[in-house]
Amino acid sequence: MPSASDILSALQSAFPGSIQESRVESDSRLWVTVDQKKLLEIAKFLRDKQGFDHYSGSAGVDRMADNLMEVVEIMASYANHNIVVMIKVKTPRDAPSVPSLVPLFWNANWYERESWEMFGINFEGHPELYPLLLGDDLVGAWPWRKDFKGYPDTTTGKRTVERVDASGLTSYRIGLTDEQVDSGQIPQRIEYPTFREREEAHIESESEMILHLGPQHAIVPGPFLLDVLVDGERIKKAFLDVGYIHKGIEKIMENRTYLQGIVYTDRMCYLASISNNEAYCGAVERLLGVTPPERAQYIRVIAAELSRIQSHLLGTGEFLTLLGSATYSPFQYMIIDREDVISLLESITGARITHTFVRFGGVRNDLPDGFAEQARKVMKMVREKTMEYKDLIAADPIYRKRMDGIGVISPQDARDLGLCGPPLRASDTPYDMRREDPILAYPDLDFKVISRKEGDSAARVDVRLDEILESVYIIEQCLDQIPEGPVQEKLPKKIKPEPGEAYYRTEDPRGEMGFYVVSDGSDKPYRVKVRGPFYATFQTFTPLLEGVYLADVVAIAGSMDACTSEVDR
Amino acid sequence: MVLNILKGYKMTFKTAFKDVEVTRTFPEFMMELPANERGIHELDATVCIGCGSCARICPNNCIEMVPFKYGNPLKNKKMVFPSIDFGRCMFCGLCVDECPVSCLKMGKNVVMAGWLRDDLILGPDKISVKRHTPQEVAALEEEARRLAAEKKKAAAAKAKAGDKKPAGAKKKKEEAGGES
Numbered sequence A: 001m002p003s004a005s006d007i008l009s010a011l012q013s014a015f016p017g018s019i020q021e022s023r024v025e026s027d028s029r030l031w032v033t034v035d036q037k038k039l040l041e042i043a044k045f046l047r048d049k050q051g052f053d054h055y056s057g058s059a060g061v062d063r064m065a066d067n068l069m070e071v072v073e074i075m076a077s078y079a080n081h082n083i084v085v086m087i088k089v090k091t092p093r094d095a096p097s098v099p100s101l102v103p104l105f106w107n108a109n110w111y112e113r114e115s116w117e118m119f120g121i122n123f124e125g126h127p128e129l130y131p132l133l134l135g136d137d138l139v140g141a142w143p144w145r146k147d148f149k150g151y152p153d154t155t156t157g158k159r160t161v162e163r164v165d166a167s168g169l170t171s172y173r174i175g176l177t178d179e180q181v182d183s184g185q186i187p188q189r190i191e192y193p194t195f196r197e198r199e200e201a202h203i204e205s206e207s208e209m210i211l212h213l214g215p216q217h218a219i220v221p222g223p224f225l226l227d228v229l230v231d232g233e234r235i236k237k238a239f240l241d242v243g244y245i246h247k248g249i250e251k252i253m254e255n256r257t258y259l260q261g262i263v264y265t266d267r268m269c270y271l272a273s274i275s276n277n278e279a280y281c282g283a284v285e286r287l288l289g290v291t292p293p294e295r296a297q298y299i300r301v302i303a304a305e306l307s308r309i310q311s312h313l314l315g316t317g318e319f320l321t322l323l324g325s326a327t328y329s330p331f332q333y334m335i336i337d338r339e340d341v342i343s344l345l346e347s348i349t350g351a352r353i354t355h356t357f358v359r360f361g362g363v364r365n366d367l368p369d370g371f372a373e374q375a376r377k378v379m380k381m382v383r384e385k386t387m388e389y390k391d392l393i394a395a396d397p398i399y400r401k402r403m404d405g406i407g408v409i410s411p412q413d414a415r416d417l418g419l420c421g422p423p424l425r426a427s428d429t430p431y432d433m434r435r436e437d438p439i440l441a442y443p444d445l446d447f448k449v450i451s452r453k454e455g456d457s458a459a460r461v462d463v464r465l466d467e468i469l470e471s472v473y474i475i476e477q478c479l480d481q482i483p484e485g486p487v488q489e490k491l492p493k494k495i496k497p498e499p500g501e502a503y504y505r506t507e508d509p510r511g512e513m514g515f516y517v518v519s520d521g522s523d524k525p526y527r528v529k530v531r532g533p534f535y536a537t538f539q540t541f542t543p544l545l546e547g548v549y550l551a552d553v554v555a556i557a558g559s560m561d562a563c564t565s566e567v568d569r
Numbered sequence B: 001m002v003l004n005i006l007k008g009y010k011m012t013f014k015t016a017f018k019d020v021e022v023t024r025t026f027p028e029f030m031m032e033l034p035a036n037e038r039g040i041h042e043l044d045a046t047v048c049i050g051c052g053s054c055a056r057i058c059p060n061n062c063i064e065m066v067p068f069k070y071g072n073p074l075k076n077k078k079m080v081f082p083s084i085d086f087g088r089c090m091f092c093g094l095c096v097d098e099c100p101v102s103c104l105k106m107g108k109n110v111v112m113a114g115w116l117r118d119d120l121i122l123g124p125d126k127i128s129v130k131r132h133t134p135q136e137v138a139a140l141e142e143e144a145r146r147l148a149a150e151k152k153k154a155a156a157a158k159a160k161a162g163d164k165k166p167a168g169a170k171k172k173k174e175e176a177g178g179e180s
């Protein structure tokens, strides 16, 4: 297996003079700054010659002091090696423009759209540079730039202008003052077709129509708009509109101290708050150069696995109910089981959902007394119940009819589309961050990466149920092996990492969760980028739903276990 | 097929005759909360030094330092204590971790319904679980005054011994004493 320095020397010999800066952080992390003219060629070289077949996302950074914008492309590999290479390109701040990677990696699409709407970085050759998360009125304000002054409050009723038109109808709109327009706070409207126009352009004949599923719908809780262009019962094309609950968490975290940032990671996805905590704290730990004590590592593993169990139980139960499993309603039973798991988590962290538990260099508190016995009891129950669920759905004819062979994704497709987490593993790709990155106590623990060959909706649920069993096994090992000792590394009271940057990934219940944190030496992060797992999976809905029956939309989309809150952030 | 569907009811039957706790009639029956529970804050007003660390760390800015009579004037010179707006608090516990003298804790009480928004702002009189009685406060104040007077005397003695410089300091001390 190559190491990061091998990749660097291969790059340097293939592109002499184009690698402007480089840093080998560890055997599996490489940072390079490259000439932006060569970006496409370098990415192609890495993909075709060095096995970097996994495009994992990109982030924009506004370096206002240097009058530059940076785009960081994160590339990894599904099976060839476990190196992550972070490729940086720099572009002048007044007219930022970099080549788009969409021609090489299909899934670069959303990441680049997001960087465009937030920073105003143009991506040359991007097929559809339209806003993704922001509303149309914010496009052009480039809110993630450091000199963004905040958007004037246009929601107040006081400034509403009432107008009566010729037919006697009254309409209201919120006007902008001239000063706001002059001061440049209000962007000039950038011309692009609206979402509605874009989807209607695809209607070809009388028999076709657009059906709206959402923003409230029976696929997952959490608002998003899924419009499908149907001809009869077949879906010809699907359109996704997200951003209904965009909270701007990345920007909020830039305005809070490092410690305060932890609470915002909780609120990105309440089913995975521990792994979000973990990913953020892990990244900051890399910046600070600390490792948590061994006992804390074990506690973090236990909490993360418990959180995975409860997330999978809720996700599966909810999905099976929405699917209309006729013979029984697993949701009720899974919720009862989940209750015990949540209570267990609560006994460690003190909160049921938003844990705020992981700290830089440790955890908030030690395990409570009698935790091991209680945990063993609950784990035994979870194992028995999960086996029972597996039996039940194996025998349920309605379930099998609706799930078997529905929404099959081939391994190659799954990789090309950039799926992650259980949906990816259901397509015969055992790719798991707990294996890829040796974080926490995972290297000392014995576990299998669950995968399935079939790639259909049923396989995706199976992977989750088996992962519950695997997590139970991990927790039992942790309870046996956990050493005594401190749970918090000594850190200065004021957390001020050296200027630098770090990228840290964990395995969220939904897949690869990465945090890219940039420090400028102050007590607040300069930039936080969340590479969420469901963001990657969500993007694949549009190609996956093409050509399926309308009735299967719930089975396919629901089996991905969605979390819109984390997509919108 | 029918048999299979019937098999699906296995779980239903099994659970139907078992005593499974699914819903509780709150507030008659409160679930058991663990010792670590992060509920409504509890303040030990006899220990709080009024440093305001909790107010500074709070990500939601929900702590305000307000005056309160039943603390310890020896430790808490300004006699200000945290008042928490539970309409904004998200129970993250950062304030508790930050307190240098560990006088702020989070308890098991999680019930806080009210009719008005202001009902959710709980001042030190509501969240303090330990406080001094008026007599104790009076005694402590007496003590504080005595200490201040002693200090003043010491300062005056020093001023006499030394040059004119500490005179300003002495004056300042006098003012401070007058305030408390």
Ligand code: SF4
Pocket (backbone or CB within 6 Å): B057, B058, B059, B060, B061, B062, B063, B084, B088, B089, B090, B091, B092, B093, B094, B095, B096
């Ligand atoms: S628990 Fe968190 S939100 Fe509530 S007062 Fe303390 S720091 Fe603020």
Ligand code: SF4
Pocket (backbone or CB within 6 Å): B047, B048, B049, B050, B051, B052, B053, B054, B055, B081, B082, B098, B099, B100, B101, B102, B103, B104
């Ligand atoms: S509760 Fe603690 S942190 Fe807050 S003012 Fe009192 S001593 Fe300071």
